Amino acid sequence: MEAVKPKRRTRIQTEKREIILEAALEVFAQHGFRGATIDQIAEAAGMSKPNLLYYFRSKEDIHVTLMQRLLQTWLAPLRELDDIDDPITELRSYIRRKLEMARDYPRESRLFANEILQGAPRVMPMLEGELKDLVDEKAQIIRGWMRDGRIVRTDPWHLIFAIWATTQHYADFDVQVRAVLGPDRGAEGRFEDAARFLEQLFIEGLKPKG
Amino acid sequence: MEAVKPKRRTRIQTEKREIILEAALEVFAQHGFRGATIDQIAEAAGMSKPNLLYYFRSKEDIHVTLMQRLLQTWLAPLRELDDIDDPITELRSYIRRKLEMARDYPRESRLFANEILQGAPRVMPMLEGELKDLVDEKAQIIRGWMRDGRIVRTDPWHLIFAIWATTQHYADFDVQVRAVLGPDRGAEGRFEDAARFLEQLFIEGLKPKG
DNA sequence: GCAAATTTTGACCGATTGGACAAACGTTAG
């Protein structure tokens, strides 16, 4: 294992890199990697293009840095799923955490969705490595619950996919959800309704019969 | 209501436009609107760029034409949902049709996802009009079933969102699904498993108690 | 306070982009 370069950073470097990443998140999430331009990111970050390129060597460099951080944030809720509480409580709070992430970090969700849609050209190794390992591990826990009859038997992997799909839908397809539901109910109301619905769908459906 | 221009088309025009749309679907679905270039589409369609621009005035023109068709295909499964068969049968076949579309038309699904992710700049009116009207109509049918106690009470709109999200997930996030499940099971197996899982999740969960 | 190091900028570059255009090439009806 090679040690990563020391990368000593001045105070200004640390701050400006942060500002750039925040701006890039906004722009990448809205336009995708190819659709975003360095000029847009620079403007959103309040600096000139050459100035931005002083802090990141290239557009790709920004994107890679962003995706690395993002994946850690993204996997956090699933990492917390363990065998401590009872299955229903564990799954309920996993779904809630995931939905809260979709509500509070929609740009991160869209950035990730964009990357996967394009075929994950920059994160495929992480999907096949870190992500797969984590999902397999958690699927085994869920499978254990099923074997013990504590929740109904079903496919744990597809259960996880379904939780991802339904929760992230509220971030990725937000404009569609808003268009269909109309302006009657604000963002808070939508998420309350979604939380109630998803809890019923997954939790009631998973409780063991009788 | 203005009548649309006659648009007389020769045999060659009809054929070539079809070839271009097929090629554009492939390219747009993989790279998004901004990421796709006219040259790429022209090459995929087996013709020169100026030749392509003889059949479509601009890149946007191609995209708009594609999205209009797409939306009709996309809404078809939901249109078929009606009050003829019993609720469980109706919903089961809606879910199956939707999942089959994700399997058989993944490019269309990704193209649509791309458009929504970018904020639906080109189809927003259709979402707020045609789509909303259709969903509202079908939600009323589902609500009727709930009132009659034929399926459990829940939010019909969010139920429809959940069906969209879970089925389209297998098209839009295909590379992630494949990365996590590994190569053990081929595409057919994955979709069989998904179909079984989704049926259990939605149908068992919706059957009236007792 | 000053020299060294860091940060910022304007000007610039080659490549790619969407699109225009006129000339050349095909096709077809009379």
Add this chain to the structure above:
DNA sequence: CTAACGTTTGTCCAATCGGTCAAAATTTGC
């Protein structure tokens, strides 16, 4: 056969793209 119309192509263009560079401005260490 040929004139009219439909199709195809090579060439070109202005705009935009990611990125470079040297010089100017600023901050920092002493």
